[in-house]
Amino acid sequence: MRVWKFGNDIDTDAIIPGRFLTIYDPAELAKHAFEGTRDEFAKEVREGDVVVGGSNFGCGSSREHAPLALLGAGVKVVVAKSFARIFYRNAVNTGLLPLVSAGAEGIRDGDAVTVNLADGYIEANGKRLPIEPVPGFMKEIVDAGGLVAYAKNLDEVKRCSTE
Amino acid sequence: MSATIAEKIFSQRCGRPVRAGEVVMAPVDAAMIHDITGPLAVRVFREMGGERVFDPERIIMLFDHQVPADSIPAAENHVFMRQFAEEQGIHNYDLLEGVCHQVVMEKGRAAPGEIIVGTDSHTCTYGAAGAFATGIGSTDMGFVLKFGALYFRVPESVLVEVEGAFGKRVGAKDLILSLAGDIGADGATYMALEFTGRAMREMSMAGRMTCANMAIEMGAKAGIVQPDAATWDYVAARRDIEPFDLAGDEDAAYAERRRYDVTDLAPQVAVPHNVDNVVDVTKVAGTKVDQVFIGSCTNGRYEDLFEAAEVMGDADRFADGVRVIVIPASRTEYLKALRAGLIERFVEAGALVEAPCCGPCMGGAFGLLAPGEVSLSTSNRNFRGRQGSAQALVYLSSPATAAASALYGEITDPREV
Numbered sequence: 128m129r130v131w132k133f134g135n136d137i138d139t140d141a142i143i144p145g146r147f148l149t150i151y152d153p154a155e156l157a158k159h160a161f162e163g164t165r166d167e168f169a170k171e172v173r174e175g176d177v178v179v180g181g182s183n184f185g186c187g188s189s190r191e192h193a194p195l196a197l198l199g200a201g202v203k204v205v206v207a208k209s210f211a212r213i214f215y216r217n218a219v220n221t222g223l224l225p226l227v228s229a230g231a232e233g234i235r236d237g238d239a240v241t242v243n244l245a246d247g248y249i250e251a252n253g254k255r256l257p258i259e260p261v262p263g264f265m266k267e268i269v270d271a272g273g274l275v276a277y278a279k280n281l282d283e284v285k286r287c288s289t290e
Numbered sequence: 291m292s293a294t295i296a297e298k299i300f301s302q303r304c305g306r307p308v309r310a311g312e313v314v315m316a317p318v319d320a321a322m323i324h325d326i327t328g329p330l331a332v333r334v335f336r337e338m339g340g341e342r343v344f345d346p347e348r349i350i351m352l353f354d355h356q357v358p359a360d361s362i363p364a365a366e367n368h369v370f371m372r373q374f375a376e377e378q379g380i381h382n383y384d385l386l387e388g389v390c391h392q393v394v395m396e397k398g399r400a401a402p403g404e405i406i407v408g409t410d411s412h413t414c415t416y417g418a419a420g421a422f423a424t425g426i427g428s429t430d431m432g433f434v435l436k437f438g439a440l441y442f443r444v445p446e447s448v449l450v451e452v453e454g455a456f457g458k459r460v461g462a463k464d465l466i467l468s469l470a471g472d473i474g475a476d477g478a479t480y481m482a483l484e485f486t487g488r489a490m491r492e493m494s495m496a497g498r499m500t501c502a503n504m505a506i507e508m509g510a511k512a513g514i515v516q517p518d519a520a521t522w523d524y525v526a527a528r529r530d531i532e533p534f535d536l537a538g539d540e541d542a543a544y545a546e547r548r549r550y551d552v553t554d555l556a557p558q559v560a561v562p563h564n565v566d567n568v569v570d571v572t573k574v575a576g577t578k579v580d581q582v583f584i585g586s587c588t589n590g591r592y593e594d595l596f597e598a599a600e601v602m603g604d605a606d607r608f609a610d611g612v613r614v615i616v617i618p619a620s621r622t623e624y625l626k627a628l629r630a631g632l633i634e635r636f637v638e639a640g641a642l643v644e645a646p647c648c649g650p651c652m653g654g655a656f657g658l659l660a661p662g663e664v665s666l667s668t669s670n671r672n673f674r675g676r677q678g679s680a681q682a683l684v685y686l687s688s689p690a691t692a693a694a695s696a697l698y699g700e701i702t703d704p705r706e707v
Contacts, residue, residue: 136475136564140673144680145653148326149356149363151333163680183476186509187673188652189411191330191427211509212480213411217427264313264441274429278338284437287304288315 128175132236135181139188143196153199160196174201179234185214194223206231219265222273230256292539294447295514296482299422310446317439322408324390325353327428329367332374334432343378344438351375352383354390357647360655388620388646391415391587398528402517402536412587417502420517445511446545451487454553459704462497463688466504467558471568479509484538486516489552495524496593503588504670507565560686563674571703581613581665582696586651589668589689590619592626598693599632601704607639609699614641615657617649653677666695
């Protein structure tokens with residue numbers, strides 16, 4: 128698995144431009160991922176590749192097309208120093224795993240990377256970088272495989288309950 | 291116990307004290323879906339086993355991003371949503387009323403103390419009405435459509451006290467751009483911005499909407515203007531509601547307190563390609579522009595169009611070579627501008643005046659830029675590729691600065707016109 132490295136403030140328009148938002152199929156969206164900002168991504172990305180950003184990854188729109196485009200491209204994990212709030216939540220909900228790592232900045236484009244969730248680190252170019260645990264209630268959604276799977280067998284929710 | 295506005299809203303809606311940091315399954319008072327993010331929300335609702343939505347009366351549906359349909363897939367989305375509305379008994383404003391956030395506000399669908407979600411990041415606009423309003427994704431919305439509730443992490447709040455009085459041709463947009471420049475694009479991530487102070491109390495509802503709208507540009511979950519008499523006047527004119535007090539306590543645990551005096555604030559411009567890349571207009575004055583867009587949920591209201599017209603003065607033409615696109619934010623605002631003669635002025639001066647919709651703001655439908663072109667826009671984002679080519683340059687400003695720039699074909703300080 129190799130790294131596609133991006134900088135800070137990667138916005139959702141960069142991940143999937145507005146003119147493709149009538150598309151909902153992840154595989155079709157993937158054909159336009161990073162179109163205009165990093166055109167080789169859609170052509171060369173391989174199943175299992177990892178996208179790595181700096182701070183504020185996924186800022187901007189609430190469009191869920193952004194995590195779907197990455198999932199359609201075979202990307203299952205995004206690592207960043209920090210994420211924008213809506214993107215983080217959309218990623219968890221759709222089954223794209225957003226991992227926060229202070230060491231994300233040190234990862235370079237093309238690095239070979241492995242993710243070890245059980246022990247809480249990623250290994251990039253031979254270096255181990257700790258990742259922050261997914262917050263409590265979101266872990267449940269991740270473990271369920273996304274919010275749809277989580278909600279499928281739920282008849283009702285307990286309002287104002289604390290998780 | 292003292293609390294911020296955000297904490298008070300969650301406590302009130304949950305019937306028990308709720309503090310920042312707590313994650314609660316909170317009921318939502320209203321949920322907004324539109325033509326781009328709605329179809330996916332409906333599909334997710336079905337995948338979750340949803341048959342009937344939690345309450346059709348609390349769902350606001352409309353189309354604004356691609357209207358009238360600019361492609362067959364867009365038209366299919368509209369049909370899909372219309373069928374869902376009919377099946378579920380949801381009132382659909384369809385493509386007649388305008389941009390989602392403007393429509394939610396002007397139809398009185400947002401009020402102080404409410405929790406509102408929408409599948410659009412600028413849902414935070416309803417904080418101008420004192421609501422806790424936040425943008426969510428389509429999967430979260432599928433959950434809301436089914437259960438009428440959603441997980442929220444109650445946010446910490448940043449208190450923004452805005453004092454002083456705006457100078458000539460300086461206003462809400464300049465304030466919020468200046469704030470974005472100071473706080474940064476991720477400076478308020480996971481937090482709520484709570485606006486108070488004299489300059490906020492003196493600001494029109496239109497200006498307050500501009501400020502709340504752009505809270506997301508600092509990463510904030512919500513931007514709430516402390517409700518006052520003007521808020522209640524606005525909301526009570528649109529629905530039957532009794533005013534109550536909703537203010538952050540003096541000794542509430544704010545994550546940060548920021549104080550601004552707008553008295554000497556210059557018109558602000560966000561330069562490509564980040565919203566927090568903000569400078570005084572004087573720094574970029576003289577930059578040639580190919581397109582000027584006055585509209586969007588940030589600045590497409592009557593007040594914005596009036597301000598633009600005022601800057602035009604008795605000039606009868608925009609500069610040669612500049613495409614000026616004016617899009618009122620809603621049918622109501624369009625009619626107001628039309629009856630006041632503003633639309634006629636814009637058209638005479640050479641503008642393209644379009645029916646209420648998002649227009650070039652999200653780069654979906656029309657008004658897109660070619661590589662190398664420069665646009666000055668009153669909208670909320672200047673991300674690379676946002677309005678067409680990734681090789682185009684988008685600057686953001688107030689309607690006054692946009693109008694002044696349209697007159698001269700280059701970025702122009704509106705105070706000099």
